[in-house]
Amino acid sequence: MNAIVILAILWVARLIVIFPLLTCAIKANTKENKGKFPVPLKIMSFHISLAFLLHVCMAALFFLHINYMFFIHLYIVEEFILDMLFYQDILKAIPHGKDKPQKHPMFLIAIAAFVVFAIINALFITDIYHFPVYTFVIQSIVMIACTGGYYYYRAFYDTECISTYEAPAYRLYKGPVFWMNMGKLIYFIFALPLFILYHVAVESGQKDMSMLIWSIQNISLIALHVFMGIGFLVFTAD
Numbered sequence: 001m002n003a004i005v006i007l008a009i010l011w012v013a014r015l016i017v018i019f020p021l022l023t024c025a026i027k028a029n030t031k032e033n034k035g036k037f038p039v040p041l042k043i044m045s046f047h048i049s050l051a052f053l054l055h056v057c058m059a060a061l062f063f064l065h066i067n068y069m070f071f072i073h074l075y076i077v078e079e080f081i082l083d084m085l086f087y088q089d090i091l092k093a094i095p096h097g098k099d100k101p102q103k104h105p106m107f108l109i110a111i112a113a114f115v116v117f118a119i120i121n122a123l124f125i126t127d128i129y130h131f132p133v134y135t136f137v138i139q140s141i142v143m144i145a146c147t148g149g150y151y152y153y154r155a156f157y158d159t160e161c162i163s164t165y166e167a168p169a170y171r172l173y174k175g176p177v178f179w180m181n182m183g184k185l186i187y188f189i190f191a192l193p194l195f196i197l198y199h200v201a202v203e204s205g206q207k208d209m210s211m212l213i214w215s216i217q218n219i220s221l222i223a224l225h226v227f228m229g230i231g232f233l234v235f236t237a238d
Contacts, residue, residue, distance in 0.1 A: 006215050013218035017055055020048045020229035027232050036237035040089050041176060047082040048228065051075065070128040073135070077118050080139050083184070084111050087146045090177055091153065110142065133199070140192040147185035150177075176231040183227025190220040 024045045028037050037045065054075045061068035088107035118135045122128050126135075194217040201210035 006211055009215045009218045009222075013221045014055055014059060016222045016225040017048065017052050020225050020232060021052050023229040023232040024048055027235055033235065033237045037235075040086050041232070041235060043082050043086045043089065044180060044228065044231070047079060047086075050078050050082075054078075067129050069130055069132075073118065073122050073128055073132050076132055076135050076139055077115060080114050080135075080142070081111050083143060083146070084108075084114075087150065091150060114138065114142075133195075136195065137192065140188045140195075143184060143188040144192070147181050147188065150181050151185070176235045179227045179231035179234065183224040183231070186227070187220045187224035191217055194220070 024041075027033055028045065054071050058068040058071045061071070084107040088103050092103055114135070117138070118132065121132055121135050126132050194213055198210055198213045198217065201207075201213055
C-alpha cells in the first residue's frame with residue numbers, strides 16, 4: 001500500500017472522532033431534542049467527548065516526539081467502562097416476580113474486574129510505555145460478546161414492542177443503538193484478529209505487511225466512529 005495512502009488513513013482515523021462529536025452536539029442541542037437525550041446516548045456522548053480529548057493529547061505528544069502510550073491505556077479503560085454502562089442500560093431484563101426491567105449487576109462486576117486488571121497490567125506487566133496488549137484483547141472479546149449478544153437478543157427475543165416501559169428502548173434499538181452497536185461489532189470483530197496478525201508481522205520483520213494490517217485496523221476504527229455519528233444523527237425525541 002502506498003505510504004501516502006497509509007498516512008492519510010492514519011490521520012483520518014485520528015480525526016474521525018470529530019464526526020460523532022459534532023453530530024452529538026448538534027442533535028443534543030436542537031430545539032426538539034434539547035434535554036431529551038436518553039441515558040444510553042448520554043453515556044456515548046460522554047465517551048466521545050473523552051475520546052476526543054484523549055486523541056488531542058496523543059496528537060500533541062506525537063508532534064512533540066513524546067511517548068503517548070499512557071493515554072492509550074486510559075482510552076481503553078474509559079471506553080470499556082462507558083461501553084459496559086451503555087449495554088447495562090440497553091440490556092435491562094425483568095426478573096422473575098418483578099414488573100419492571102432492572103439493570104444486570106454483571107456489567108458493574110466486569111467494570112471492576114477490568115479496571116483492577118488494567119492497573120496491574122500497566123504497573124507490572126506491560127507498563128505504561130507500551131501498548132496494553134492484554135487489556136485490549138480482553139476488551140475486544142467482551143465487546144464482541146456484548147455486541148453480538150445484543151443483536152441476538154433483539155432479533156430472536158424482542159422483535160416487537162410489547163409494553164409501554166419497553167417503548168423507549170425499542171425506539172433506540174430501531175434507531176441510534178442499532179447503528180452504534182453495528183459500529184462496535186464491526187470494529188472489534190476486525191480489530192482483534194488484525195491486532196494479533198499485526199504483532200506476528202512485526203515480530204517476523206514484515207514491515208510492509210504490518211503497515212498494511214494496521215491500515216486496515218484504522219479503517220475499522222473509521223467505520224466505528226462513522227456508525228457512531230450516524231447513530232446520533234438518526235435520534236429524534238418523541
